[in-house]
Amino acid sequence: MSTLHSKADMRLGLIATLAVAAFLVGPVILSILAGLTRNYFVGLSSGLTLRWVEQVWTLYADTIWRSIAVAVSTLIVCTLVGVPAAWVLTLYRGRAARALEELLTLPVAVPGLASALALIVSWGTLPGFRSSTAFIVIGHVLFTLPFMVRATRASMAGAGLAALDEAAATLGASRMRRFLTVVAPNAAPGILTGALTVLTLSIGEFNLTWLLHTPLTKTLPVGLADSYASMRLEVASAYTLVFLLMLMPLLVGLQWLAKAAARPRGGDAPNDDTP
C-alpha cells in the first residue's frame, strides 16, 4: 500500500530493525540462560539448575531488600514533594516557574558522579547520615524527582483542573482540602506513571549509589557490580536475572498505563487489551 517508500528503503528498515532487536535482546537471553545453566562453559547440555539463583539469594538477599526499601522511600518522598510542586508548576507558567522546572531537571542532565561527589563533600561529614540508607535515598530523590513532576504535570494540565479547583474554592474548601480531594485524585494517572518510573529508576540506579553507599548499605546494582567483578559468570547471570524479574512488573505496568493514556479520557469500558 505504501509505495511512497521505496522497496530498498523498506528492506533496509526491516534488516536494521531485526539486527537491532537481536543486538538488544540477544545478550539478555544469554544472561538468562547462563543464570540457569549448570555450567555455562559446557553449555546447555550440562543441564538446567536453580542452584545459582539460590546462591544469589544467600549471598545478596540483603541488597535486594535494601533496594526495595530505598525505592519505596524514594517514591514516598518524591510523591510528597513532587506532586504539590507539579501543581504549582501547572498553575504558574511565568519565568520563575520555568526556571524552577529547569533547575529541578539538572540532577538528570549532570552526570550522577558529580552530584554524588557534591553530596559527599557537603553532607558526608555529618555523623550517622553518611553511613545511613537515607543518604542514598536523598541521592535517588534528586535524580527521580523530575520524572515524577513531569508525569504528574502532564495529567494535571489537560483536565481543566484549575477551573475545578476554583469552583471548590468558591464553595469554601480550604487549600489543603482542595489539593487532597480535587487536584491529587484527578492527577492520579500521572502520579501512577511517575511512581512506576521512580521505582524503576531507583532500583537500577548505580552512578550515584556507587559513591554514596557504604559496606553496610549496599543496594542491588552495587551488589551486581560486585558479583560481576568477583563471582563466576553463572552467579552474576543469576543475579542479573533476579534484577530483571524485579524490573518486569514495573515495565509492564508502565506500558499498560501509556496505552491507557493514549485512549480518550473516560475510555474505561472493557476493552480488548489484556494487561
Added chain:
Amino acid sequence: MSRRGWLLFAAPAAALFLAFWLLPMAGLALAGARPVDGQSAYLAVLGSPRYWRSLFNTAALSLGATLATLLVALPVGRFLAWRRDFPGRRALVAMLMFPLAFPGVVVGFLIILLAGRQGVLGTVTQWLTGEPWVFAYSMGGLFLGYLYFSLPRAIGVVSAAAEQIDASLLEAARTLGAPAWRRFLDIELPALAPALIGAGAMSFATSMGAFGTVFTLATRIDVLPMTIYNEFTNYANIPVAAALSIVLGLVTWVVLYVAHSLAGSRAGAGA
C-alpha cells in the same frame, strides 16, 4: 491572585533541591578551587595533558557512539513509523524499549557476554578462525555499550517523529516527480531534524557521564568518569575530582542546552 497561596506547595521541592543539590554543587565548585601543589585544582586540571587526553577520549567516544546511534536509529525509526500494523509489532517494540531501564553496570555485563572472554563472538570466531575475537574490555566494548543504552531512546524519539510526517507532502513530491532520495532529503530529514538533534544530545550526554558501564568493563579505560572516580577513591584527591566533575558537568549541560534551543528553534521554524 487567589493562586498566590499555592506557592508554598512548591517550597518542599525547592528546599530539598537547594539543600541537597544546588548548595552542594556550589560547594563542589569551591572545592575545585582549592590549591593542589600550589595552584588551584582547576588550573592544575586545565594545565595537565593527562586530563585533557581523558576528556578528549570521552568526548570522541561519546560523539562516535552518538553518530552511530543516530545512523542506526534512523532506518529503524522510519520502518516502525511506516509499518504500524503487523503481527508481533507490539512485542518487537517492547523488546526494543526494554533495555531503557537497564543500569550501566548491567549493560557492561551484557557486553561481556557478547564480546568478552567467554562471549558469543569469541566462541564463534574461535570456531571459525581459531582465534577468539575479544574486545569487550577496551574502547570497542565501551562503544558497543554506549550504543546499547542509547539505541532504545533514540529509536523511540525518531519513530515518534516519523509518525508525525504528513504523508500528503510525500505524496505531492512524488506526483511532482521527486525520486525517493530527494523526498528523503528535502521532506523527511528536515522534519526529523529536531528529533535527531534531541536524541543525539541525550545519547551524547548519557555517554559522557556513564560510569557503570566502564566500571564493569575495565577500570583501566581512560575516560573522564573513571578518572574522576580514581582521583576520588584511590588518591583521595578531592580538589581534582571536584574540578573534573564540574568540567564534565558543564560540558554535558552545555551540549544539552545548545541542542535543546537548536531543536526548539528548528521546530518553531518548521511550524
